[in-house]
Amino acid sequence: MTAxxxxxxxxxxxILGQPAVLLGIVxxxxxxxxxxxxxxxxxxTVKVMIGVVMMLAGANLFVNELVSFQSLITAATGxxxxxxxxxxxxxxxxxxxxxYAAVIMTVAFILHLILVRVIPKFRHVYLTGHLMWWLSLVVxxxxxxxxxxxxxxxxxxxxxxxxxxxxxxxxxxxxHAMRDITGSDAIGYAHTSSLVALVSYHLGKYIGNPEESxxxxxxxxxxxxxxxxxxxxxxxxxxxxxxxxxxxxxxxxDTISSLAGDLNPIIWAILRGIYFAAAIVVLLTGVKxxxxxxxxxxxxxxxxxxxxxxxxxxxxxxxxxxxxxxIVGFLSGLGVFLLMMGLFIAAGFAVxxxxxxxxxxxxxxxxxxxxxxxxxxxxxxxxxxxxxxLAIGQALTLQFLTYGTELATLGDPDWxxxxxxxKGLLGVIF
Amino acid sequence: MVKYKLDRPLKIxxxxxxxxxxxxIMKMFVEDVLKELQIPANVEHTELLTAKSSDADVIIxxxxxxxxFEGSPKIIIGLKNLVDKNEIKEKIIEALxxxxxxxxx
Numbered sequence: 001m002t003a004x005x006x007x008x009x010x011x012x013x014x015i016l017g018q019p020a021v022l023l024g025i026v027x028x029x030x031x032x033x034x035x036x037x038x039x040x041x042x043x044x045t046v047k048v049m050i051g052v053v054m055m056l057a058g059a060n061l062f063v064n065e066l067v068s069f070q071s072l073i074t075a076a077t078g079x080x081x082x083x084x085x086x087x088x089x090x091x092x093x094x095x096x097x098x099x100y101a102a103v104i105m106t107v108a109f110i111l112h113l114i115l116v117r118v119i120p121k122f123r124h125v126y127l128t129g130h131l132m133w134w135l136s137l138v139v140x141x142x143x144x145x146x147x148x149x150x151x152x153x154x155x156x157x158x159x160x161x162x163x164x165x166x167x168x169x170x171x172x173x174x175x176h177a178m179r180d181i182t183g184s185d186a187i188g189y190a191h192t193s194s195l196v197a198l199v200s201y202h203l204g205k206y207i208g209n210p211e212e213s214x215x216x217x218x219x220x221x222x223x224x225x226x227x228x229x230x231x232x233x234x235x236x237x238x239x240x241x242x243x244x245x246x247x248x249x250x251x252x253x254d255t256i257s258s259l260a261g262d263l264n265p266i267i268w269a270i271l272r273g274i275y276f277a278a279a280i281v282v283l284l285t286g287v288k289x290x291x292x293x294x295x296x297x298x299x300x301x302x303x304x305x306x307x308x309x310x311x312x313x314x315x316x317x318x319x320x321x322x323x324x325x326x327i328v329g330f331l332s333g334l335g336v337f338l339l340m341m342g343l344f345i346a347a348g349f350a351v352x353x354x355x356x357x358x359x360x361x362x363x364x365x366x367x368x369x370x371x372x373x374x375x376x377x378x379x380x381x382x383x384x385x386x387x388x389x390l391a392i393g394q395a396l397t398l399q400f401l402t403y404g405t406e407l408a409t410l411g412d413p414d415w416x417x418x419x420x421x422x423k424g425l426l427g428v429i430f
Numbered sequence: 431m432v433k434y435k436l437d438r439p440l441k442i443x444x445x446x447x448x449x450x451x452x453x454x455i456m457k458m459f460v461e462d463v464l465k466e467l468q469i470p471a472n473v474e475h476t477e478l479l480t481a482k483s484s485d486a487d488v489i490i491x492x493x494x495x496x497x498x499f500e501g502s503p504k505i506i507i508g509l510k511n512l513v514d515k516n517e518i519k520e521k522i523i524e525a526l527x528x529x530x531x532x533x534x535x
Contacts, residue, residue, distance in 0.1 A: 130450040187513055191451075227495065228478050229448055281479065288450050292475060296458055311513055314451025319494045320510045326494065357448060 016152075019098030020052040023290050026106055030297025044293045051289025052098070058283025059091040063406055065276040066353065068259070072241055072269065073351045075255040076248035079344075081351040084402045093141060093404035100152065101136035104159035108136065109298055111164035117306050124171035124188035124312040125302045129295035130287050131192055131314075134410070135163055135418070141404040142419050146426040148402075162422060170194050170414070171312035177201040181321050181372050188312030192412035193362030196389055200370035200382030207370075208377025214325040214367070217376060223327055226360070230277045233356040236334070238273025240354070245269035280357070315365035322368040326360075328376060329367020329383030333359045336387030340395075350395035353409050362386050362412045389413045432467055432523065432532040440464075440471040440531065443486040445495055449477030452492065456512050460490055463518045469532065488525070490518075505529055 015021050027048040031041040074080045088096075109132065116122045126132065139159035143150050150158075171178075171188040174197060178189045189197070204210070226232050245265045248256045260268035302309060319326050337354055344350040363386040370382030393416030397408035401419070411419075434440075444460055446453035453475035464471050474486075478498060481489060488505040489496075496508025507521050526532040 127455060128451045129454065182511065187511065224498065227447055227498070230479050284448060284450060288454075288475075288477075291450065292454055292457075295454055299458055311455070313455045313513060314446075316446050316452040316492055316494070317455075317512050320492050320512075323494045360447070 016099050016103075017096075019056075019094065019102060020049045022099040022102045023052050023294070024049040026102060027290065027293040027297070030294055030300075034297055034300045048290040048293045051286045051292075053286070054289065055283060055286030056091060056094055056098075058279060058281075058286050059094050061275070061279035062283050063089045063091050065272065065279045066406055066409060068272050069237065069241065069276060069353055070351050071259060072244045072248060072256075072272070073345070075252055075259065076244040077345045077351075079348050079351055082399045083405055084400055086402070087405040088144075088403045090404045090406040093407075094137065097140050097144070097155075097403075098137070100140050100155050100159070101133065103156050104136040104139065104163065105132050105294075107156065107160040108132075108163035108167065111160055112167045113302055113305050115164060115168045116309060119168075122168050122172050123308075123310050124168075124175070124190070125299075125306060125309045126167035126171060126190045126312050127295060127299055127302075128190040128312070128314045129291035129298070130284075131190070131412075132163070132167070133287060133291060134407075135166070135192070135415070137404065138407055138411075138415055138419060139163060139422060141401055141407055142422045143426060144403040145401055146423055147430040150430070158422075158426070162418075166414075166418065171310075174198050174201075177369055177372070178318075181318055181368060185310065187317055188310045189315070189318065190312035191315040191362070191365060192414035192418075193315055193365050193386065194414055195417055196362060196382065196386045196413040197366040197369040200366045200378060200385060201373055203381065204370045204372065204374025204378035206374075207381050208374035210371075210373055210375050210378075212375035212377070213322070214328050214371045214376045214379045215322055217324050217328075219324055219327055223331075226327060226330060229357045229360060230281050232360070233280060234273045234277035236273075236354055236356060237276050238270050241269035241272050242266055315361045318365050318368045322371045322379075325367040325371040325376075325379040326364030328379040329363040329365075329370070329386065330360045332367075332380045332383035333363035333387035333390070334383075336384045337391050340388065340391035344391070344395055350398065352391055352394045352398075355390060355394070355409055355411075358390055358410070358412050359383075359387060362390075386413060389416065392416075431535055432469065432527070433535060434469050434532055436531060440469060440488060440526075441486045442471050442473045442488040442490060443481055443484055444473060444475045445478060445481040445489055445491040446475075447478060447495065449475060449480075452512055453477070456490060456509065456518075459513050459515060459518055460522075463515055463522060467519065467522070467532075469522075469526070487531075490522075505531070 028045045070081045363383040366382035367379035370378030444453045444456035457475040490507045493508035499506045
């Protein structure tokens with residue numbers, strides 16, 4: 001008996017406990033199943049493992065930069081972000097429980113394929129790989145938040161079932177709107193902005209007129225830098241931090257000086273904006289590297305098991321149908337988010353950080369849906385709704401998600417809905 | 431069928447805003463099309479930030495991002511429907527034959 005226990009412990013420590021090893025194995029099996037030549041299989045597997053380690057390094061950087069941002073805002077305003085007591089930061093969640101998320105992602109995708117294969121009503125296969133990863137991590141975080149003693153079997157079972165259902169129904173419930181936008185049944189929408197996009201699509205007609213489309217507007221070309229998430233993150237966060245550094249320096253020079261160390265506080269604040277953007281680039285490049293090897297395997301399996309299934313893909317698939325709406329939705333969302341940030345600080349309620357990627361992609365995509373039925377007013381509304389949901393979602397989630405708390409600042413609208421629903425359900429079960 | 435003129439595989443980048451989702455999806459569809467056309471190529475996916483400094487021969491992006499590459503010596507292809515193999519095929523054939531990378535039989 002002890003020998004078997006020893007073997008299980010060894011597997012637990014060396015394979016299941018190491019996200020780089022586990023995701024490497026998932027990719028390796030996927031590449032073998034695709035009958036790739038040995039050299040490609042080796043390169044792909046190693047790339048995945050490097051990607052996982054980069055993601056961990058990026059998460060580390062990101063957590064540190066987030067703390068800098070929040071400390072500076074606290075120094076300037078006296079309002080502090082209310083992290084739950086004894087919370088587990090994102091980098092620790094990934095290194096300790098990342099392998100659970102990897103198993104959930106794989107099992108949930110298989111369950112999802114079974115659901116689509118068995119229930120004729122569902123025809124979409126969810127292929128947005130990076131969101132499959134993040135959502136898997138989110139369900140692990142919520143399950144552990146509700147019950148820190150949940151067993152591996154419980155965490156993986158709950159996560160896999162919940163996500164298989166979500167990936168199956170989400171592209172289906174928004175497909176009538178997708179058909180209206182793209183003019184065909186060939187593309188599905190697989191993105192965690194679906195709720196805001198759907199609401200915007202259905203409320204658009206009460207808000208505006210589809211004849212007054214955003215695509216008849218001319219936005220200045222100079223706004224096109226906004227499409228580059230790293231640049232817009234560095235600029236917007238840098239500006240906020242410079243403003244906070246100035247205000248903070250007037251109110252409490254000692255606090256600001258101790259944050260900035262040897263540097264001039266303004267230069268320090270500008271650099272923090274750049275570091276924040278760089279942290280996100282490293283984090284996402286890591287995710288990109290391992291997702292890039294795993295998704296083709298998933299698609300390969302799906303092509304074999306469910307020929308003729310509709311690929312449901314990432315939000316930008318709708319951008320070409322109303323490119324101006326995307327910028328409009330991003331700007332209105334950013335405006336509302338910054339307004340809410342100010343209100344939350346004034347009320348002493350929360351310190352939130354503008355998530356540029358989540359304002360751009362969900363906001364831009366929702367605006368394409370809103371523009372379809374409500375023209376530019378629909379697009380403005382869609383972006384604003386996204387900004388509102390992101391602000392409230394981040395402020396609340398940061399205060400109660402005990403595991404991977406910083407996930408609150410990386411969430412899309414559906415994440416928050418999923419977190420709230422799952423937390424409620426699990427509260428009853430556990 | 432088309433005749434490929436270069437003595438090395440073509441280097442292609444599919445590009446989207448963050449280089450996570452839609453560029454990867456485009457990569458898979460582009461690879462399928464190239465296989466069908468029998469054009470030897472290495473396809474990678476990436477984001478706007480690094481795409482501009484890459485040494486790829488061809489950039490494939492959504493029409494939203496294709497305009498960012500105006501003035502680039504690379505072959506730029508802008509897609510309206512990111513997963514429509516017919517559109518991808520037509521635009522690849524058009525762009526590559528214009529630059530003499532392939533010859534139509």
